[in-house]
Amino acid sequence: MSDLNTCVILKSRPIGIPTPEYFDIIEKPIASLSDGQVLVRTDYWSVEPAMRGWVNDAPNYSPPVPIGDVMRSFATGEVIKSRDANFAVGDQVTGLFGWQTHAVVDGTTISRKITETDLPNSLALGVLGINGVTAYCGFLDLCQPTSGETVVVSTAAGAVGSAVGQLAKIHGCRTIGITSSAAKIDQCKNDFGFDEAISYKSPDFKTELTSTLPDGVDCYFDNTSGDISDAVMCHLALNARITICGTAAHSDWDPIPMGPRVHRQMLVARAKMQGFLVFDHKERFPHAINALANWVRDGSLKYNEHILDGPAAATDAIGMLYRGENTGKLLVRV
C-alpha cells in the first residue's frame, strides 16, 4: 500500500462557481489511526451542485470548507485499517470522506456500509445515495403525488431530476421534464420515460410549457429557481405542491436575484411550497435506499453516470455541473 494520501485541497475562496485555479492537488503522508478511527481507501468521489455553497463564504446550511482543507465530498471506498469495532477491513462504505485517496475518519463519519453487493458501489453516491434519497423524500414525502397528477421537474436529465421523474411515473403521474439540450430531451424521454421534455433554452419555452400543461401543474419539483420556475408558477393547479430543492439557475447569491412575486398564483391555487434539505431526513434513508434499490433491480428506476478519471479532473468538475456538461451523476473515479 502507498503511504501517501493524494488530496484535492481548497486553495483560495471562490466567488461564485469554483474553477480549477481555486484548487491544488497535494500528497501527504497517511495519518496514523487513533481509537475509533478507520482508514478508507476511496474509489469514487461525488460531485454535487451543493459544493459551490460549501466553498463560498455565503450564508448556507453548513460552514464553508476552510482554506487549505481537503475538499468536502461524499465518497465510496473500502476500509483498509480499522480501530472501530463496528467496521472491519474489507467493508465497503460511503460517507463524507472528501476528495482524497486515503481518508482517516472517525467511524461516525461513515454514513453506512454498502450492502447492495449485487449493484455497483458507485450507486451509493447517486441513485442509492444523496440524489436518490433527495428524489424519494423531497418528492414522495413532500409532494405526496397521486396517480393521474401532472408533475413538472427541472434539471430533469440530471441525477436528482431523472429519479424524481421516474418515481412520479412509478406512482402513475404524467411527467414533464425541463432541461437544456436536444440530447438531454432525448435522454429524458427515452432513458427516463418522461411523457414530455422541453428545453428552457428554446425561444418558445413558455409556449411549449403551456401546451404541455392543459390541466396545470399538480407537483413542481424545483431544482433551478429563476426564469424556469417563474414560468412554471404561472400554471399551478388547485392544491399544487412545490418542493424547493435547488437553485441551479442563480449564478450569483449576493444579492439573491428577485423574481416575479408568486403570492397571487399560490393564493389562487391554494398551493403549498416547501424548502427541502436532504440531511433533515436521515431517519428515512434506510427505507428510501431499500425501496430505490428494489426499483433499480426490477428495471423501473434507471440511472446514468458521468465518470471522470483521476484527481485532476475533480478541479473543474463543479464548473461542469453549472455549464450543464454532465450527462448523468457526476463522479470522479480514483
Ligand SMILES: NC(=O)c1ccc[n+]([C@@H]2O[C@H](COP(=O)([O-])OP(=O)(O)OC[C@H]3O[C@@H](n4cnc5c(N)ncnc54)[C@H](OP(=O)(O)O)[C@@H]3O)[C@@H](O)[C@H]2O)c1
Ligand atoms: N436540497 C437538497 O437537499 C439537495 C440534495 C441534492 C441535490 N439538490 C439539488 O438538486 C439539483 C440537481 O442536483 P444533481 O446533483 O442531480 O445535479 P445534476 O442535475 O446532475 O447536474 C446539475 C444540472 O443543473 C443544470 N443547470 C446548471 N446550470 C443551470 C442553469 N443556469 N439553469 C438551469 N439549469 C442549470 C444542468 O442541467 P441542464 O443541462 O438541464 O441545464 C446540470 O446538468 C441541484 O440544484 C442541487 O443543488 C438539492
